[in-house]
Amino acid sequence: MKYTNKHNLPETIVRAVGSPRPIVKGTxxxxxxxxxxxxxxxxxQHWDALEQDxxxxxxxxxxxxxxxxxxxxxxxxxxxxxxxxxxxxxxxTISGMADLWRASKLVDYKTTSVYAFLLGDxxxxxxxxxxxxxxxxxxxxxxxxxxxxxxxxxxxxxKALAGGDYPQIPFLVKPVPKVDxxxxxxxxxxxxxxxxxxTPDEKWERPTTYAVMKDGRxxxxxxxxxxxxxxxxxxxxxxxxxxxxxxxxIAARCEQYCLVRDFCPNRKVA
Numbered sequence: 333m334k335y336t337n338k339h340n341l342p343e344t345i346v347r348a349v350g351s352p353r354p355i356v357k358g359t360x361x362x363x364x365x366x367x368x369x370x371x372x373x374x375x376x377q378h379w380d381a382l383e384q385d386x387x388x389x390x391x392x393x394x395x396x397x398x399x400x401x402x403x404x405x406x407x408x409x410x411x412x413x414x415x416x417x418x419x420x421x422x423x424x425t426i427s428g429m430a431d432l433w434r435a436s437k438l439v440d441y442k443t444t445s446v447y448a449f450l451l452g453d454x455x456x457x458x459x460x461x462x463x464x465x466x467x468x469x470x471x472x473x474x475x476x477x478x479x480x481x482x483x484x485x486x487x488x489x490x491k492a493l494a495g496g497d498y499p500q501i502p503f504l505v506k507p508v509p510k511v512d513x514x515x516x517x518x519x520x521x522x523x524x525x526x527x528x529x530x531t532p533d534e535k536w537e538r539p540t541t542y543a544v545m546k547d548g549r550x551x552x553x554x555x556x557x558x559x560x561x562x563x564x565x566x567x568x569x570x571x572x573x574x575x576x577x578x579x580x581x582i583a584a585r586c587e588q589y590c591l592v593r594d595f596c597p598n599r600k601v602a
Contacts, residue, residue, distance in 0.1 A: 333375075333382040341386055348393055349386045355379060359417070360524075362428030362467075365517055366459035368534040369524035374592035384591060391485070395443040398483060399431060402441055410434030416467040424521060430464040436476040438464055443483045449504060450497065455533075457506075462513040478508040529598040535583035543577040544570060555579070 333352040355376055364372050375382065399413070406412035415429040432439040440461055448454070457480055465475040487502035542562035543552035553570060556562045562576045586593055593599055 333379050333384070335389075336383050336385045337387075338385050339387045345393070346386055349389050352384075356427075358423060359425040359427050360517075360521070362426075362460045362463040365426070365463055365520050366456040368530040369520050370527060370530050370596070370598075371590065371592055373524055373527050374595050378592060378595045381595075382591060391443065394485070395441075398443055399441055402431065406432055407434055411473075416471055418467055418470045420517065420521070422521075426463065426467065426517065428460075428464045428467050430461075430468070431481075433468055433473055433475070436474045438468065438475050438478045439481055440464070440479075441481050441483070443485050445486050446484045446488075446499060447486075449482050449484060449506070450499075458508055458511060459513060459516055461508045462511050463517070465510070466513055478510070480506040480508060482506065530586075532583075534585070536585040536589075537583045538581050540581035541579045543579055544574060545577050546570065546572070546574045552577070 333354075335346070335349060335352065337346055355372075357376065360372070403412045411433040413429055413431060414433065415427065417425050417427040420426050430438050431441045438461060440457070442449075442457070461478040461480070465478060468475050482504050484499060484502040484504065487499060491498045492500050539557065541555050541557060542559050544554045544556070544562050544566045545552055553574070554562070554565050556565060559576060559578075566574055566576070583599075586596070586599055590596070
């Protein structure tokens with residue numbers, strides 16, 4: 333894999349991004365185990381052909397800088413950025429590095445959007461923190477609690493003044509529930525070995541919808557899951573001229589964020 337610089341960004345940014353970290357065959361990280369196993373499969377198969385442009389990595393760079401500052405400021409009685417590993421079935425190894433362990437509590441830092449954070453418990457974050465918990469407990473470090481500490485990169489002071497559920501500062505803490513990740517890891521490895529396709533949730537799939545629209549109005553009167561439902565609703569509820577707009581669905585991860593999308597046998601390109 334190599335990083336490209338298609339937009340001729342300054343050398344300082346390119347150097348800050350660094351070099352790709354090579355895959356260690358048979359070792360799976362907490363972040364990989366909380367994501368789609370097919371991505372890991374395709375990375376292994378096509379590693380030498382993969383490219384990523386440094387312009388796509390600004391937020392990753394921002395997050396890395398934040399983690400570096402937090403690591404240097406970590407309390408002396410805690411463990412910061414400590415990479416741990418443990419053996420798994422069939423010769424595999426599980427590896428992970430939580431941002432901070434202190435007083436039996438695991439903390440992981442995230443730089444994210446307000447919208448993503450307020451959606452509720454993110455399944456990937458829950459899996460990742462519990463895999464870290466399993467690693468720490470394997471190495472005899474007790475874990476009685478887990479938290480996400482989030483920096484909200486698109487926080488808006490004006491929206492905060494408006495009140496409601498909007499965060500009052502660009503920082504929030506989210507407790508993470510304890511779950512048994514042994515079956516989660518075993519299932520992930522089974523899917524990895526069989527090259528199973530990604531699920532709709534893993535693809536961040538948004539289905540095609542049908543919006544009932546009326547001239548002169550910017551927003552839809554109703555959005556439904558099929559054209560038949562939209563036509564039926566319009567016939568019963570709308571007087572005068574109207575139309576049905578098709579809002580085509582998209583697998584957002586596949587089309588916008590997946591590093592191996594060009595090599596995926598399951599990707600459908602319109």
